[in-house]
Amino acid sequence: MSNIEKIYSYIDAHQREACDLLSKLVQQASTQGNEQGVQAVVIQKLKSLGLEVDVWDPEYSVLATHPYFVPSRINYAGSPNVVGTLRGAGGGRSIILNGHIDVVPEGDRTKWSDDPFSGILKNGRVYGRGTTDMKGGNVSMMFALESLLRSGIKLKGDVIFHSVIEEESGGVGTLATLISGYKADAALIPEPTNMKLFIKQQGSMWFRVSVEGRSAHGGTRYEGVSAIEKAVLVHQAILQLEAKRNARITDPLYKGIPIPVPINMGKIQGGSWPSSVADLVTIEGRIGVAPEEEMKAVKEELGACLRDLCKQDPWLNEHPPKLEFFGAQWVPNSLSENHPFAQTVRSAFGEVYGKPVKIEASPWGTDGGLLAKVGGIPTLVIGPGETKMAHYPDEYIEVSEMIRAAKVFSRVLIDWCGTTAS
Amino acid sequence: MSNIEKIYSYIDAHQREACDLLSKLVQQASTQGNEQGVQAVVIQKLKSLGLEVDVWDPEYSVLATHPYFVPSRINYAGSPNVVGTLRGAGGGRSIILNGHIDVVPEGDRTKWSDDPFSGILKNGRVYGRGTTDMKGGNVSMMFALESLLRSGIKLKGDVIFHSVIEEESGGVGTLATLISGYKADAALIPEPTNMKLFIKQQGSMWFRVSVEGRSAHGGTRYEGVSAIEKAVLVHQAILQLEAKRNARITDPLYKGIPIPVPINMGKIQGGSWPSSVADLVTIEGRIGVAPEEEMKAVKEELGACLRDLCKQDPWLNEHPPKLEFFGAQWVPNSLSENHPFAQTVRSAFGEVYGKPVKIEASPWGTDGGLLAKVGGIPTLVIGPGETKMAHYPDEYIEVSEMIRAAKVFSRVLIDWCGTTAS
Numbered sequence: 001m002s003n004i005e006k007i008y009s010y011i012d013a014h015q016r017e018a019c020d021l022l023s024k025l026v027q028q029a030s031t032q033g034n035e036q037g038v039q040a041v042v043i044q045k046l047k048s049l050g051l052e053v054d055v056w057d058p059e060y061s062v063l064a065t066h067p068y069f070v071p072s073r074i075n076y077a078g079s080p081n082v083v084g085t086l087r088g089a090g091g092g093r094s095i096i097l098n099g100h101i102d103v104v105p106e107g108d109r110t111k112w113s114d115d116p117f118s119g120i121l122k123n124g125r126v127y128g129r130g131t132t133d134m135k136g137g138n139v140s141m142m143f144a145l146e147s148l149l150r151s152g153i154k155l156k157g158d159v160i161f162h163s164v165i166e167e168e169s170g171g172v173g174t175l176a177t178l179i180s181g182y183k184a185d186a187a188l189i190p191e192p193t194n195m196k197l198f199i200k201q202q203g204s205m206w207f208r209v210s211v212e213g214r215s216a217h218g219g220t221r222y223e224g225v226s227a228i229e230k231a232v233l234v235h236q237a238i239l240q241l242e243a244k245r246n247a248r249i250t251d252p253l254y255k256g257i258p259i260p261v262p263i264n265m266g267k268i269q270g271g272s273w274p275s276s277v278a279d280l281v282t283i284e285g286r287i288g289v290a291p292e293e294e295m296k297a298v299k300e301e302l303g304a305c306l307r308d309l310c311k312q313d314p315w316l317n318e319h320p321p322k323l324e325f326f327g328a329q330w331v332p333n334s335l336s337e338n339h340p341f342a343q344t345v346r347s348a349f350g351e352v353y354g355k356p357v358k359i360e361a362s363p364w365g366t367d368g369g370l371l372a373k374v375g376g377i378p379t380l381v382i383g384p385g386e387t388k389m390a391h392y393p394d395e396y397i398e399v400s401e402m403i404r405a406a407k408v409f410s411r412v413l414i415d416w417c418g419t420t421a422s
Numbered sequence: 423m424s425n426i427e428k429i430y431s432y433i434d435a436h437q438r439e440a441c442d443l444l445s446k447l448v449q450q451a452s453t454q455g456n457e458q459g460v461q462a463v464v465i466q467k468l469k470s471l472g473l474e475v476d477v478w479d480p481e482y483s484v485l486a487t488h489p490y491f492v493p494s495r496i497n498y499a500g501s502p503n504v505v506g507t508l509r510g511a512g513g514g515r516s517i518i519l520n521g522h523i524d525v526v527p528e529g530d531r532t533k534w535s536d537d538p539f540s541g542i543l544k545n546g547r548v549y550g551r552g553t554t555d556m557k558g559g560n561v562s563m564m565f566a567l568e569s570l571l572r573s574g575i576k577l578k579g580d581v582i583f584h585s586v587i588e589e590e591s592g593g594v595g596t597l598a599t600l601i602s603g604y605k606a607d608a609a610l611i612p613e614p615t616n617m618k619l620f621i622k623q624q625g626s627m628w629f630r631v632s633v634e635g636r637s638a639h640g641g642t643r644y645e646g647v648s649a650i651e652k653a654v655l656v657h658q659a660i661l662q663l664e665a666k667r668n669a670r671i672t673d674p675l676y677k678g679i680p681i682p683v684p685i686n687m688g689k690i691q692g693g694s695w696p697s698s699v700a701d702l703v704t705i706e707g708r709i710g711v712a713p714e715e716e717m718k719a720v721k722e723e724l725g726a727c728l729r730d731l732c733k734q735d736p737w738l739n740e741h742p743p744k745l746e747f748f749g750a751q752w753v754p755n756s757l758s759e760n761h762p763f764a765q766t767v768r769s770a771f772g773e774v775y776g777k778p779v780k781i782e783a784s785p786w787g788t789d790g791g792l793l794a795k796v797g798g799i800p801t802l803v804i805g806p807g808e809t810k811m812a813h814y815p816d817e818y819i820e821v822s823e824m825i826r827a828a829k830v831f832s833r834v835l836i837d838w839c840g841t842t843a844s
Contacts, residue, residue, distance in 0.1 A: 104695060107637055108702065133639075168697070202641065206696045215529055217555075217813040218686030218708045219624065219786025224814075228690050228705075229661075232654050239651075264640030266700055267693035268650050273526060274628045274688045274706040274749070275590070276813050280530070283650075284696040286640040327696070364641025391639040391698050392646075 003419065006151040007410045011143065015403055018143045019126055021045065022402070023119030025135040026128035031105050032072070032079075035165045038101050038135075039080045042163045045142055049149055051084035051161065058165070058176035066179060068374050070329045072169035081173045082163040083182050086145065092156025092418035096187035096377065097145075097409075098174060098367060099138035100167030103130035104391050111393035125396040132385030136397035137190025137405065138163065140384055144409035157417030160184050167367050170206075170328030174367035178375045186341040186416060187371045188409070190383025192390055192397075193362065195353070195405060197345060198381040200253060200361035201368050202261060203289030203332030207302060208282055209234055210322040211270070215279040224277030225315050227270050231281035234321055237309040238263055238285070241302065249290060253361035260363060261288035291334040291361060299325060330365025333372045333379055341378045341416065348411035349382070352404055363387070382408075425841065428573040429832045433565065437825050440565045441548055443467065444824070445541030447557040448550035453527050454494070457501045457587045460523050460557075464504050464585045467564055471571055473506035473583060480587070480598035488601060490796050492751045494591035503595045504585040505604050508567065514578025514840035518609035518799065519567075519831075520596060520789060521560035522589030525552035526813050533815035547818040554807030558819035559612030559827065560585065562806055566831035579839030582606050589789050592628075592750030596789035600797045608763040608838060609793045610831070612805025614812055614819075615784065617775075617827060619767060620803040622675060622783035623790045624683060625711030625754030629724065630704055631656055632744040633692075637701040646699030647737050649692050653703035656743055659731040660685055660707070663724065671712060675783035682785060683710035713756040713783060721747060752787025755794045755801055763800045763838065770833035771804070774826060785809070804830075 001009070021041075028038035039055070046053050058076040063069045082101075088094070106116035106129045114120050119128045126136070145159065160182050164173030191198075211231040216224025242263040254260035263285060270281025289298050303323055310316040335342060337359055349357035364387070368379040384401040423431070443463075450460035461477070468475050480498040485491045504523075510516070528538035528551045536542050541550045548558070567581065582604050586595030613620075633653040638646025664685040676682035685707060692703025711720050725745055732738040757764060759781055771779035786809065790801040806823040 104698065107694065107698070111637075111701075204641065204697070208696075215533075215814055217786060217809060218688055219626065219684060219710065219784075220809050221684045221686045222680040223810045226687070228657065228687055231690075232657060235650065235654060258644040262641060262643045264643045264697060264699060265648070265650055265693075266640055266696045266698050268653075268700070268703065269691050271687075271689035271706075272529065273813075274630075275626075275686065275708045276526065276529070276688050277686060278688055278690070279533075281690065284693075286697040288641065362641070364639060387639060387642050388645045391695075392637055 003151065003153055007147045008407055010147040010151050011403060011406050015399065018139055018402065019121050019399055022126050022131065022135055022139045023121065026119035026130050027117055029117040030101055030103050030130065032102060032169055035079045035101055039082050039163060042082050042101065046084035046161060049146055051086050054083045055080050058172055062179060063172060063176065066175060068175060068331065068370060070170045072166055072172055072327055076172065079165050081165055081176050083177055084161040086159040088155045088157040088417055089420045090156060093186065093416050094158040094160065094184035095413065095416055096160045096162060096184040096371065097141040098162040098164065098187055098189045098371065099134055099141060100173060100367065101163045102165050102168050104168050107393060113394055124399050126399060127394065127396040129395055131397040132192045132395050133390035134191050134383060136385050136402045137192065137383035140190055140402050140405035141409055143406040144413060147406065147410050148413060154420045155413060155417040156420060158184065159413065159417065164367065171330060171367045171370050174370050175374065178370065183375050183377060187377045187379040188412065189366050189368050189379065189381045190405060191366050191381050192385030192387050193382050194386045195382060195384060195401065196358040196360045198360055198362040199337050199342060200291035200334045201332060201366050201381055202291060202362055202364055203295060203330050203369050204286050204365040205289065205295060205325050205329040206286055206327045208284045208324045208326055211281045212319040213277060213279045216277045218275040218277060221277050227278040227281040230316060231268065231270060231283060233309060233313060234283060235265060237305055238265060241305040251361060253359065257363055261290050262363065263287045289332045291332045293332060295329065331369025331373050333369040335378050335380060339378055342380060344416045345380055345382060345412055348408050348415060351411060352407045425573065425575055429569045430829055432569045432573050433825060433828050437821065440561055440824065441543050441821055444548050444553065444557055444561045445543065448541035448552050449539055451539040452523055452525050452552065454524060454591055455501060457524055461502045461504050461585060464523065468506035468583060471568055473508050476505045477502050480594055484601060485594060485598065488597060490597060490753065490792060492592045494588055494594055494749055498594065501587050503587055503598050505599055506583040508581040510577045510579040510839055511842045512578060515608065515838050516580040516582065516606035517835065517838050518582045518584060518606040518793065519563040520584040520586065520609055520611045520793065521556055521563060522595060522789065523585050524587050524590050526590050529815060535816055546821050548821060549816060549818040551817055553819040554614045554817050555812035556613050556805060558807050558824045559614065559805035562612055562824050562827035563831055565828040566835060569828065569832050570835060576842045577835060577839040578842060580606065581835065581839065586789065593752060593789045593792050596792045597796065600792065605797050605799060609799045609801040610834065611788050611790050611801065611803045612827060613788050613803050614807030614809055615804050616808045617804060617806060617823065618780040618782045620782055620784040621759050621764060622713035622756045623754060623788050623803055624713060624784055624786055625717060625752050625791050626708050626787040627711065627717060627747050627751040628708055628749045630706045630746045630748055633703045634741040635699060635701045638699045640697040640699060643699050649700040649703040652738060653690065653692060653705060655731060655735060656705060657687060659727055660687060663727040673783060675781065679785055683712050684785065685709045711754045713754045715754060717751065753791025753795050755791040757800050757802060761800055764802060766837045767802055767804060767834055770830045770837060773833060774829045
């Protein structure tokens, strides 16, 4: 039996254990600020595989001095970041396996068929918030590592496993690993790409627009100015900006994606009384940054869009909406499909799937931008699960896809890091 | 000195006391649920004038059986309703003087020059939430009553003074006085009309539209459906309905009023995360009901407007917005300008002001509809203060207007109720 045959047969024989691990991870609801329970499961797993494990709560004061830090909260105490290191025999290329362990809130619970954190296995799928985004991918990575170790294969290069917090809020966890000095010759992030290879990832930023009105009795509403009506103008102007920005995208990788660089207005809030004219409305959203764009330029374009709108409306001209960027940002990233690491991943995929991998540019941000821009690490994103399941009720992952991904990742580890003669 | 001369000279001589009473009333911030303090001031005043005073917390179980009851809360304990009765000598027409004592919230405190509940007297104006809407008018009525009593004038008809709660939330206080049997041959409500005579009052209802979307990751927002975008369609459809309803208004009394029967969308709320597509948005508002309209027909028209919108949008067609009427309603009202009570008020105004009163239809609801429809009481609305100040920062009332109103009201009491020979 070749090494590869040994690994694949280990993976096939232990699918149930992989599912159980995923269920355990999902059952620890790891929304922002609640990551301790899930990281305990990760730590136990990494230690059982013999990795050196480093656990620490990122420190605000340390992060605060970094130019790429965007504070998502004022304190990270009780939210541990985890890095496991498997030392190689030497002489090989190192790799970071990076996965975030935080999940977005479950949303309207009534829209879920089971408890959002059930981790239940049904019809070949594991269900629950985070199965796809991205605890499933994390399990694929851990399972790949396990299959190598249990098959007695020794890698030459180091493997550094990141189980990071705060990806959903802008990447503080990954930034903290870089500040701590965890770097490598390449990095792989198994975000849910449905096993397409995302060589480019869109960046994004959160923004808030505060729109002022003037209050009045609703019965004489014409004596006030409705902040809701003015917010509708802002909403429309931002949709027009989205159309304009996307019309510019010519990268063939974005072909077929309806809105390559979306601007999502996700939250609206304003007014305090049905019979009064609303005097303040806020819109909060996320603006996509194309892989080659500078974040600063995007901020300026959104600001200019609002200033243009003000020229068309006397009230807004005198009461310009306030624009802030807050809470979260994801740095865009791009790697050539001919980079040696990309070639390694493409070949590994081809072997497992028997066809070439689809190469695309991701419509969303990952921590890959930080690994590349801050760490200087060539980074690729490929993982099991479909984006359309992420952030959605009844989120699930196909077990068979998680297993196939583990095979691809084990192959990447062998080919990239190299193995010692056994 | 004639009776009238005596009264007017008493009023002119005691302006300062009237201002002090208004300040005391304003300093008791009587937003919904906090009416006890202000009613204590009213009770003391009415007792000092020798009225029989009835004080009770309206009971939900009693109200609940009434067809015009719209629950604004589940419990009215601690929110007393007050009625003071001045028995006449007999043989005259009785009158209700009705004023609400509740005020709307102060809104954004930073927009106020002084504390919203300062009751401060500056440059001939008293400032604070409720000065105009409508504690100033209440003081005019109490002051009119005081001027008669202190001038030794004895009325033939009874005077029933209502100091009611919940007008701002739909009239539970006035409904409770009617259920308790307090009725009269006419009623006067000194809401802030800037001393125009409002023979018609617009009714209104609160409504809530819940607009459904489908959540998704903001980066692939095209895989979801934004409840905010759909709520914008609802907002526009409702503005179009407002235009259509107002184009129908031909009553010359509404001439010059920009939107006779407004639909105010006062509150919007939806979405929970900037990077997710919003799956639910609610809009809360107030729809005006023309004096001759049936409330039921207006409800049906708003429902039909939303159904028509659904026909134009496949998503809305499958996920029709939910329409509810909740919390508050004001019944419309109309009285002929030639009704004997209207003639009495018109002549009293003409005498004090030296010119004919302006007759208009109000763009907002009052408790007048309940007094008329439930109590069968001919009701008119006229009072000091300008509507545009109501529900607005730096609300104030001109003291001189409050004083002139007191003179008009004292004259109305004499002419309507009749006096015994002294």
